[in-house]
Amino acid sequence: MEFNEINERDAAELGAIVAPQRISCGESSCALHSKDQSSHRAYVPGAVIWPLSAEEVAKIVSYACDRLMPVTAWGMGSSLEGNPIPVCGGIVLDFSMMNRVLAIRHEDFQADLEPGVIYQDLNETLRHQGLFFPPDPGARATIGGMIGNNASGSRTVRYGATRDHIMRLKVVLADGEIIEIGNRASKSSSGYDLVHIFVGSEGTLGIVVEATVKLTPIPAEFSAAVASFPSAEEAASAVFGIRRAGLDPVALEFLSPECMELVSREQGISIASGPAVFAEFAGPSASYLAETVAYAEEICRENGSLKYEAGIGRDRRDKLFRARHSLGEMIIRSHPDRKIMTTDVAVPISMFPSMIAFADAESRKTSLPRYLFSHAGDGNIHLVVLGRKDRESEIRTVEELNSRIVMKAIELGGTATGEHGVGIGKRIFMEREHGKSLEWMRRIKGLFDPKGILNPGKIFP
Amino acid sequence: MEFNEINERDAAELGAIVAPQRISCGESSCALHSKDQSSHRAYVPGAVIWPLSAEEVAKIVSYACDRLMPVTAWGMGSSLEGNPIPVCGGIVLDFSMMNRVLAIRHEDFQADLEPGVIYQDLNETLRHQGLFFPPDPGARATIGGMIGNNASGSRTVRYGATRDHIMRLKVVLADGEIIEIGNRASKSSSGYDLVHIFVGSEGTLGIVVEATVKLTPIPAEFSAAVASFPSAEEAASAVFGIRRAGLDPVALEFLSPECMELVSREQGISIASGPAVFAEFAGPSASYLAETVAYAEEICRENGSLKYEAGIGRDRRDKLFRARHSLGEMIIRSHPDRKIMTTDVAVPISMFPSMIAFADAESRKTSLPRYLFSHAGDGNIHLVVLGRKDRESEIRTVEELNSRIVMKAIELGGTATGEHGVGIGKRIFMEREHGKSLEWMRRIKGLFDPKGILNPGKIFP
Numbered sequence: 001m002e003f004n005e006i007n008e009r010d011a012a013e014l015g016a017i018v019a020p021q022r023i024s025c026g027e028s029s030c031a032l033h034s035k036d037q038s039s040h041r042a043y044v045p046g047a048v049i050w051p052l053s054a055e056e057v058a059k060i061v062s063y064a065c066d067r068l069m070p071v072t073a074w075g076m077g078s079s080l081e082g083n084p085i086p087v088c089g090g091i092v093l094d095f096s097m098m099n100r101v102l103a104i105r106h107e108d109f110q111a112d113l114e115p116g117v118i119y120q121d122l123n124e125t126l127r128h129q130g131l132f133f134p135p136d137p138g139a140r141a142t143i144g145g146m147i148g149n150n151a152s153g154s155r156t157v158r159y160g161a162t163r164d165h166i167m168r169l170k171v172v173l174a175d176g177e178i179i180e181i182g183n184r185a186s187k188s189s190s191g192y193d194l195v196h197i198f199v200g201s202e203g204t205l206g207i208v209v210e211a212t213v214k215l216t217p218i219p220a221e222f223s224a225a226v227a228s229f230p231s232a233e234e235a236a237s238a239v240f241g242i243r244r245a246g247l248d249p250v251a252l253e254f255l256s257p258e259c260m261e262l263v264s265r266e267q268g269i270s271i272a273s274g275p276a277v278f279a280e281f282a283g284p285s286a287s288y289l290a291e292t293v294a295y296a297e298e299i300c301r302e303n304g305s306l307k308y309e310a311g312i313g314r315d316r317r318d319k320l321f322r323a324r325h326s327l328g329e330m331i332i333r334s335h336p337d338r339k340i341m342t343t344d345v346a347v348p349i350s351m352f353p354s355m356i357a358f359a360d361a362e363s364r365k366t367s368l369p370r371y372l373f374s375h376a377g378d379g380n381i382h383l384v385v386l387g388r389k390d391r392e393s394e395i396r397t398v399e400e401l402n403s404r405i406v407m408k409a410i411e412l413g414g415t416a417t418g419e420h421g422v423g424i425g426k427r428i429f430m431e432r433e434h435g436k437s438l439e440w441m442r443r444i445k446g447l448f449d450p451k452g453i454l455n456p457g458k459i460f461p
Numbered sequence: 462m463e464f465n466e467i468n469e470r471d472a473a474e475l476g477a478i479v480a481p482q483r484i485s486c487g488e489s490s491c492a493l494h495s496k497d498q499s500s501h502r503a504y505v506p507g508a509v510i511w512p513l514s515a516e517e518v519a520k521i522v523s524y525a526c527d528r529l530m531p532v533t534a535w536g537m538g539s540s541l542e543g544n545p546i547p548v549c550g551g552i553v554l555d556f557s558m559m560n561r562v563l564a565i566r567h568e569d570f571q572a573d574l575e576p577g578v579i580y581q582d583l584n585e586t587l588r589h590q591g592l593f594f595p596p597d598p599g600a601r602a603t604i605g606g607m608i609g610n611n612a613s614g615s616r617t618v619r620y621g622a623t624r625d626h627i628m629r630l631k632v633v634l635a636d637g638e639i640i641e642i643g644n645r646a647s648k649s650s651s652g653y654d655l656v657h658i659f660v661g662s663e664g665t666l667g668i669v670v671e672a673t674v675k676l677t678p679i680p681a682e683f684s685a686a687v688a689s690f691p692s693a694e695e696a697a698s699a700v701f702g703i704r705r706a707g708l709d710p711v712a713l714e715f716l717s718p719e720c721m722e723l724v725s726r727e728q729g730i731s732i733a734s735g736p737a738v739f740a741e742f743a744g745p746s747a748s749y750l751a752e753t754v755a756y757a758e759e760i761c762r763e764n765g766s767l768k769y770e771a772g773i774g775r776d777r778r779d780k781l782f783r784a785r786h787s788l789g790e791m792i793i794r795s796h797p798d799r800k801i802m803t804t805d806v807a808v809p810i811s812m813f814p815s816m817i818a819f820a821d822a823e824s825r826k827t828s829l830p831r832y833l834f835s836h837a838g839d840g841n842i843h844l845v846v847l848g849r850k851d852r853e854s855e856i857r858t859v860e861e862l863n864s865r866i867v868m869k870a871i872e873l874g875g876t877a878t879g880e881h882g883v884g885i886g887k888r889i890f891m892e893r894e895h896g897k898s899l900e901w902m903r904r905i906k907g908l909f910d911p912k913g914i915l916n917p918g919k920i921f922p
Contacts, residue, residue, distance in 0.1 A: 107705055107811040130707070150650040161648050164625070179898040184874035185807035186839045187622050189611040189661050189882045190894055191920055192902045196657035200650050217707035244568055246591070246678035284749050291745075346646035350568040378647045413645035421650045433651055437640040440909075441653045447908055448901075459652055 003088050003453070004068050006046030014049060014091070017059045022050040022097070033074055033084075033092040037139070037328070039339045040082035040424045045072070045092040052097055054170055054178055054209040061207065062176025064091055064453055072455045073203040075115065075145025078137070080328070080342055081423030083149060083202050087457035093207065095144050102210070106131060109215045110167065110184060115144025115208050131215040134159035137419065138325035147208050149421040150200030154251040154324065157243075157377030158282075159216060161419070163199045168212035171198055174205075174449040184212060197444065202421050203455040205448040219250070219282035223289040224312035224320070227279070227300040228272035232256060232360045232372065235275040236353035238303035239376040242279060242296055243349050249296075251280040252377030253324060254356070259373050263323045266330050271320075272307040277376065278320060324373075331371055331384055338369065338386035341398045344426075345409030346380040346418030358408050359383045366397050380418035381409075407432065422459045430461055464549050464914070465529050467507030475510060475552070478520045483511040483558070494535055494545075494553040498600070498789070500800045501543035501885045506533070506553040513558055515631055515639055515670040522668065523637025525552055525914055533916045534664040536576070536606025539598070541789070541803055542884030544610060544663050548918035554668065556605050563671070567592060570676045571628065571645060576605025576669050592676040595620035598880065599786035608669050610882040611661030615712040615785065618704075618838030619743075620677060622880070624660045629673035632659055635666075635910040645673060658905065663882050664916040666909040680711070680743035684750040685773035685781070688740075688761040689733035693717060693821045693833065696736040697814035699764035700837040703740060704810050706760060708753055712741040713838030714785060715817070720834050724784045727791050732781075733768040738837065739781060785834075792832055792845055799830070799847035802859050805887075806870035807841040807879030819869050820844045827858050841879035842870075868893065883920045891922055 006014075006025065015023045024030070025047045034042035046069070051057045064071045070090030077084060086092050099116030106129045111122065118140050123132045135146060136153040145151070147169070152161035159165075168182035181194040198206055229235040235254055242252060255263070255276045263269055277300065281292045297308045312320070332340055347355045356374070363370045363385050371384040385401055387394030406416045406429050416422070416429040430438050442460060445452075467475075467486065476484045485491070486508045495503035507530070512518045525532045531551030538545060547553050560577030567590045572583065579601050584593045596607060597614040606612070608630070613622035620626075629643035642655040659667055690696040696715055703713060716724070716737045724730055738761065742753045758769045773781070793801055808816045817835070824831045824846050832845040846862055848855030867877045867890050877883070877890040891899050903921060906913075 105809070105811065107701070108809040110809070150654075152648055152650075156648055161650075163654065177897070179901065180896065181898045183871075183876045183894070184809040185841075185870075185876045185879065186810065187613055187617055187807055187841060187879050188876035189613075189622075189878045189880050190876045190887070191883055191891060191899070192662055192666070192905055193611075193624065193657045193660065194898055194901060196654045199654065201653055205653070217709075240568070248678075284744070284752075288745050288749055346648055348566070348569040348571070348645040349647065350566065380646075380648060409646075410644075415644045415646045415649035415651045417651045418646065418648050419650050422652055426651070430652060433644070435641065436638070437642045437655055438652070440640065440655060443908055444653055444905075447904055 003070050003090060005089060006069060006091065010067060011047055014047065014060060014063060017063065018049055018051060018056050024048050033094065035085055036077045036079045036082060038080050038082050038425070039341060040085055043085055043087045043089065045086040046089050048092045048094055050094050050097045054172065057093060057172045057207055057209050058176045058178050060091065060093065061172050061174065065175045065451060068451060068453065070453050070456050073144060073148065073207050075142030076140055078139035078141050079145065079149060079421065079423065081420040081425045083421050083423035083458060085424065087424065095142060101125060108184065110212055111215055112210065112212050113143050114210060115142060117143045119143060119146060126215065130218050132218050133165065133213055134216050135162045135165060143211055143213065144208050147199050147211060148201070148203045152419045154253060154321065154375060156375060157252050158248060158250040163196060165214045166195055166199050166211055167214055169195055169198055169208055170210035171206040172209055174451065174454050202423065202458050204445060204458055205454065220284050221286050221289050222280060222282050222314060222317065223293050224278065224280040224317045225293055225296060225308060225310040226271050226276055226312065227305040227308045228274040228276045229303065229305050230274065232275045233353055233357045234304045235277050236356040236376070238277055238300045238305060240349055240352055241299040241303060243377055245295065245299060247281065247292055247296055249279050249377055250282045251278065253278040254374040254376035256372035258371045259327060262330050262334065267323045269319060269323055274306060280317065327373060335369060335386050337388055339389050339395060340384060340386060341402055343381065343383040343402050343405050344417045344420040345406055345414055346378060347409050347412045347414035349379045351412040351414065352376065352379045355381060355409060355412060359405055362401055362404055366401060368394060368398065378418065379414065424458065427459060427461045430459065464531050464551060466550060467530060467552065471528060472508055475508065475521060475524060478524065479510055479512060479517050485509050494555065496546055497538045497540045497543060499541050499543050499886070500802060501546055504546050504548045504550065506547040507550050509553045509555055511555050511558045515633065518554065518633045518668055518670050519637045519639050521552065521554065522633050522635065526636045526912060529912060529914065531914050531917050534605060534609065534668050536603030537601055539600035539602050540606065540610060540882065540884065542881045542886045544882050544884035544919065546885065548885065556603060562586060569645065571673055572676055573671065573673050574604050575671060576603060578604045580604060580607060587676065591679050593679050594626065594674055595677050596623045596626060604672055604674065605669050608660050608672060609662065609664045613880045615714060615782065615836060617836060618713050619709060619711045624657060626675040627656055627660050627672055628675055630656055630659055630669055631671035632667040633670055635912065635915050663884065663919050665906060665919055666915065681745050682747050682750050683741060683743050683775060683778065684754050685739065685741040685778045686754055686757060686769060686771040687732050687737055687773065688766040688769045689735040689737045690764065690766050691735065693736045694814055694818045695765045696738050697817040699738055699761045699766060701810055701813055702760040702764060703757055704838055706756065708742065708757055710740050710838055711743045712739065714739040715835040715837035717833035719832045720788060723791050723795065728784045730780060730784055735767060741778065788834060796830060796847050798849055800850045800856060801845060801847060802863055804842065804844045804863050804866050805878045805881040806867055806875055807839060808870050808873045808875035810840045812873040812875065813837065813840045816842060816870060816873060820866055823862055823865055827862060829855060829859065839879065840875065885919065888920060888922045891920065
């Protein structure tokens with residue numbers, strides 16, 4: 001696809017749509033919007049625009065459509081697969097100024113949000129109403145970015161992904177048309193489900209400018225436990241056992257010894273060394289929780305756990321979660337000379353022990369620094385293996401390893417990406433994962449964005 | 462659209478694809494597939510075919526595509542909005558012989574099913590494994606029909622609709638191509654969500670020939686309660702109160718006095734007269750449930766309840782549920798000379814009291830027999846008002862009433878159909894409900910079924 005670059009006249013006209021101070025073609029703004037948290041290479045956009053309203057977005061997209069310029073939506077740039085990198089240049093729409101909570105309808109368990117709202121800030125606002133928005137990718141992500149990516153995280157094992165929490169969207173389409181889809185009723189069988197075509201489409205079909213999200217009551221009681229195991233496989237079996245027993249944890253995470261060491265070194269949290277499972281339970285009463293935690297301990301012991309620390313309170317739980325959420329950053333900081341590549345496969349939970357064993361064994365063969373962690377309750381595995389940036393052979397080794405792991409996950413009935421999205425890095429696996437249905441995704445792309453201006457270069461190989 | 466009728470040669474060729482005994486152009490077979498449980502008029506198909514495999518379905522659809530013949534999928538004919546009525550004739554595919562449970566993967570909480578599996582039979586099979594498939598439309602519906610309609614029911618307030626339980630589909634498209642979409646991992650961010658385009662599309666985009674559904678552990682303990690109220694509005698307020706308190710019932714139903722009388726007369730179940738709320742709770746322990754039920758009682762009392770019967774055991778609960786599920790049939794039997802018309806609106810739960818008050822007041826004005834019942838916890842309202850079949854003015858009155866109720870629901874942020882689907886009867890409201898996005902549904906239809914052979918005459922006005 002041949003796109004036009006943004007010239008001075010475009011910049012002036014786009015500036016007239018918004019306001020001159022809300023567009024920048026300057027080097028530093030453009031550089032700040034040239035890459036996300038992944039190791040994919042940077043591409044500098046022609047302009048960054050900070051819209052304030054759906055109407056502004058519509059006008060900008062309409063202009064870009066006429067002039068054949070790429071438009072890429074930008075939340076916080078916290079994604080991990082290059083999803084918002086403007087690989088064909090053009091306009092980046094930064095939604096940080098469209099960050100109003102338009103309404104909290106606590107009586108309907110719903111909130112109307114602009115895409116720039118950061119989910120942690122929303123949850124802070126909701127806390128005193130006893131409600132929260134459950135998907136938690138960890139990084140300070142925006143609702144718009146989470147919708148684009150169908151983000152999920154530690155709480156997805158119980159509450160589902162972003163997909164499961166979106167009721168209604170206002171979307172700007174590729175020619176600038178604004179449509180509203182979905183409704184506020186808790187269920188509907190009225191026509192085709194357009195909402196879920198957009199969730200997870202990484203801004204390639206339309207740009208979300210407003211969302212009604214579903215909220216959930218905060219459970220009355222929490223209790224967490226950490227168990228350590230002699231091997232990754234035994235830890236994985238315990239995870240499977242906890243799921244199989246129907247204990248319905250609100251978090252069920254796996255951490256390899258390397259991760260445990262890093263957490264203990266960087267955050268001063270002392271937990272047993274060795275592969276560990278972190279489980280959190282929530283429920284209506286302390287006695288119910290005590291039962292559940294004891295049952296989980298039994299399952300861990302049966303699977304050979306060496307240590308089981310139960311009754312972890314809220315403070316230590318929060319500390320552990322923060323540590324878990326900043327693992328990615330800690331790894332980057334610890335290896336400044338190395339390229340970070342994170343696998344993100346997910347498999348059916350019964351396949352989790354074999355997938356962990358496979359990832360563990362294959363990554364060991366490389367002798368490179370490695371960190372294995374996982375939203376284990378969902379069968380979602382992140383393996384970080386680090387090759388030196390200047391050693392081509394190491395980078396190739398890492399890429400081949402990632403490829404083997406993805407192929408294995410697909411073979412086991414799983415997916416190339418559990419939560420990071422396809423972005424740039426997973427495109428090569430789409431054919432393998434989706435077969436002939438990939439062609440139907442292409443046709444849907446062609447239907448909604450015939451000129452291909454919306455976030456080009458993503459999802460499709 | 463001009464379609465071709467099925468001639469003798471077509472019948473012979475189609476018979477050669479399946480087997481001569483699995484196609485019928487006979488009057489009685491065709492008449493049996495000419496209408497569902499609604500009052501929409503019958504249309505007789507040209508042939509009924511009972512396929513045995515995805516490949517047979519693909520060959521039939523491919524033949525129909527070439528010869529420009531309509532193809533309509535048929536589960537049990539239990540739908541309530543004319544959804545499978547072959548209004549343009551052609552082929553009806555009856556899936557009753559494609560009813561194998563292909564696999565139950567209890568360790569993954571999943572089952573692979575052919576579309577003709579009846580959900581109650583599946584749940585009977587699953588019972589001893591402590592698992593179930595939660596959506597429960599009540600009638601003996603097939604999984605294929607439930608997917609087509611995004612069916613839901615009494616348990617949706619807790620567990621969601623069919624949409625929330627479909628992980629993977631095998632679909633025959635309009636030209637006979639077979640695609641597989643989705644995967645078996647519990648989450649994925651891999652490309653566009655094709656699965657949810659098909660769920661609820663009423664067989665107009667493709668024909669589901671296999672589905673992987675999500676299963677749920679059966680809760681350990683149940684407890685039900687019935688409360689009666691002086692007015693429908695007070696009952697509705699109690700429903701809202703129970704939802705608002707986060708009590709998370711597994712069923713929360715509303716029944717008008719007319720329904721209570723009918724149930725008591727026909728089924729010999731004596732419950733307090735007056736508008737009633739039936740609530741069911743489930744949880745891990747009896748003590749937790751006792752607390753919940755007591756809290757629900759408090760809420761009902763605050764909303765003026767006259768009687769509150771708690772601690773209803775499993776037998777009486779099952780009896781009540783069966784009565785609730787057969788309400789529709791009981792109403793038809795009680796009024797053989799009248800046409801049945803059922804509204805199916807859903808509104809945000811905060812709007813439920815005003816929607817109930819509106820439906821109650823408007824229907825009273827007609828002086829026709831009326832029954833108001835509701836999956837109240839979802840804000841989903843069914844109002845049955847019965848005009849005499851031979852009195853045109855009464856039929857018109859009923860239609861106008863339905864129209865006013867639908868318009869009101871949409872105005873309140875709700876939907877024309879909570880669970881029955883658009884079918885024939887709700888088409889006229891699609892423009893009002895979806896606005897410009899209806900055009901995008903049309904385009905998706907055009908993309909997947911350019912000749913319009915799949916279940917023509919449905920969804921679109």
